[in-house]
Amino acid sequence: MPRIPLYNRIGTPSQEIRGQSVGPRASIDAFASPSRAVVQLGQSIGAAGQRYSQQMTQFEAKKAQIEFDFAMAEKDAETDRVYRESAMDYTRQSSDFRRTNTDTSTDGFRRGHDELNTRFIKDLDARNDLTPNQKTDIKGRLMPTFIAESNRGTGEAFARGQVVRSQVAKDRIFNMIGQARQYHQSHPERKRIVGEIEADILKAERDGLTTGFSVQSVRTAFEQGDIDNRILAATTDQQLDEISDDIMSSKVLGPGTQATLRSRVNARRNELSGEAFQDIVGGLQSLDVKFEDQDAMIAAAQAGEVYTNVSTDGEQVVIDFGRVKPSVRQGFIDTTIPRLFKDIDDNVGQTMISTVISNVSSGDSTLDTIEDVSSYYGSEFLRRTGKDKDDVDGVVVEIAQQMQQQAARMVDSGNFDEAEVNRLLDSSEAVLTQTIAGNTPFIQRGDAIGTTASTIAGNVATMRGALIKAKADDQ
Numbered sequence: 001m002p003r004i005p006l007y008n009r010i011g012t013p014s015q016e017i018r019g020q021s022v023g024p025r026a027s028i029d030a031f032a033s034p035s036r037a038v039v040q041l042g043q044s045i046g047a048a049g050q051r052y053s054q055q056m057t058q059f060e061a062k063k064a065q066i067e068f069d070f071a072m073a074e075k076d077a078e079t080d081r082v083y084r085e086s087a088m089d090y091t092r093q094s095s096d097f098r099r100t101n102t103d104t105s106t107d108g109f110r111r112g113h114d115e116l117n118t119r120f121i122k123d124l125d126a127r128n129d130l131t132p133n134q135k136t137d138i139k140g141r142l143m144p145t146f147i148a149e150s151n152r153g154t155g156e157a158f159a160r161g162q163v164v165r166s167q168v169a170k171d172r173i174f175n176m177i178g179q180a181r182q183y184h185q186s187h188p189e190r191k192r193i194v195g196e197i198e199a200d201i202l203k204a205e206r207d208g209l210t211t212g213f214s215v216q217s218v219r220t221a222f223e224q225g226d227i228d229n230r231i232l233a234a235t236t237d238q239q240l241d242e243i244s245d246d247i248m249s250s251k252v253l254g255p256g257t258q259a260t261l262r263s264r265v266n267a268r269r270n271e272l273s274g275e276a277f278q279d280i281v282g283g284l285q286s287l288d289v290k291f292e293d294q295d296a297m298i299a300a301a302q303a304g305e306v307y308t309n310v311s312t313d314g315e316q317v318v319i320d321f322g323r324v325k326p327s328v329r330q331g332f333i334d335t336t337i338p339r340l341f342k343d344i345d346d347n348v349g350q351t352m353i354s355t356v357i358s359n360v361s362s363g364d365s366t367l368d369t370i371e372d373v374s375s376y377y378g379s380e381f382l383r384r385t386g387k388d389k390d391d392v393d394g395v396v397v398e399i400a401q402q403m404q405q406q407a408a409r410m411v412d413s414g415n416f417d418e419a420e421v422n423r424l425l426d427s428s429e430a431v432l433t434q435t436i437a438g439n440t441p442f443i444q445r446g447d448a449i450g451t452t453a454s455t456i457a458g459n460v461a462t463m464r465g466a467l468i469k470a471k472a473d474d475q
Contacts, residue, residue: 279319302329369427
């Protein structure tokens with residue numbers, strides 16, 4: 001195929017000669033169609049390649065993104081796992097530390113707990129399986145737990161400190177109360193200590209300490225204690241009445257405390273009454289009284305006054321009837337005092353009886369017996385013994401009866417002195433049938449004592465027959 005130059009150059013470069021066609025001209029489309037097809041094919045192939053290349057690029061990018069996302073998700077999951085494990089481990093360590101910690105100051109606890117936090121962070125930083133970012137992330141996420149545990153432990157330490165501080169404050173207040181009680185309620189030192197006590201109580205309340213005391217409770221306790229002491233020291237009903245008035249007019253004591261103190265006043269009143277009763281009884285029993293003392297003693301008891309006399313040992317005895325109520329004093333007048341003088345009366349009567357019988361047994365005649373009995377009606381004897389005529393009548397009839405009974409015992413024994421038995425029977429009969437000190441013979445009286453005298457006289461007659469029989473039996 002002949003080479004066709006691109007350009008025909010004739011002459012100088014500025015001149016161009018177009019090639020002239022030397023044969024039939026072919027259609028341009030005949031040459032263009034194949035080329036265009038090739039070009040179009042190439043273009044199609046190029047476009048497909050370009051699309052493939054783009055797709056591959058996108059695939060690789062997507063793949064890389066997926067791998068990156070997966071790696072990041074895996075990293076985040078691992079970070080979460082380590083965080084959770086670290087949080088549980090830290091919480092356990094912190095709980096153990098708080099459980100065994102005995103600090104009573106917040107600063108002391110924080111120092112110890114901060115050391116725990118520092119060690120824990122160092123252990124976390126020393127791990128080789130975590131990236132710096134993971135470590136930073138985990139520490140940041142643990143920070144709220146650090147703070148919460150520290151605050152919780154700080155609160156616990158503060159609470160322990162409050163317990164200790166409360167006990168110290170309570171002990172101090174208690175000791176000061178004991179010191180204040182050593183002084184009278186109006187003593188200046190008592191007032192100073194009470195002021196300190198109240199100031200300490202208010203300060204403790206302000207600081208949140210629990211002492212078990214309040215200003216009102218302390219004031220109530222002091223006033224109640226003072227009144228208790230007054231109740232125990234009271235020795236008269238008048239003093240107890242004054243205390244009762246002070247209780248009811250108190251502006252410090254509550255109704256319940258007032259009722260309690262009034263009950264104690266009544267109890268003390270009963271104690272005083274009991275003590276006074278026993279003192280009076282003991283005093284009366286120790287007295288060496290005479291019949292003439294009876295009226296003065298009864299008068300003192302009625303008026304609630306002091307009665308003074310001497311004991312059987314010669315010591316002075318003071319009896320204050322004013323220490324007991326009028327009803328109790330009346331009991332002394334009705335029973336105790338009469339019984340005291342009745343004992344004396346019984347002793348006197350027994351002495352009168354034993355004197356006469358002893359004289360008869362010793363040989364006194366009937367006349368001697370009548371003379372002895374008549375002396376009992378004398379005014380001096382009556383004054384000295386406190387007896388009256390009726391009292392002596394009863395004693396004389398008793399003398400006659402006891403002489404008859406003694407004679408009967410002697411005869412019944414079978415071993416007796418006949419003369420003595422006859423003296424006893426004669427004297428007994430004479431006392432009953434003769435006039436003594438101008439009085440009507442007892443056997444002639446129509447009252448109860450006359451009946452008794454007649455009975456005794458009949459027994460005397462019976463004894464005379466028994467004596468005759470005893471003599472006959474003996475012979």
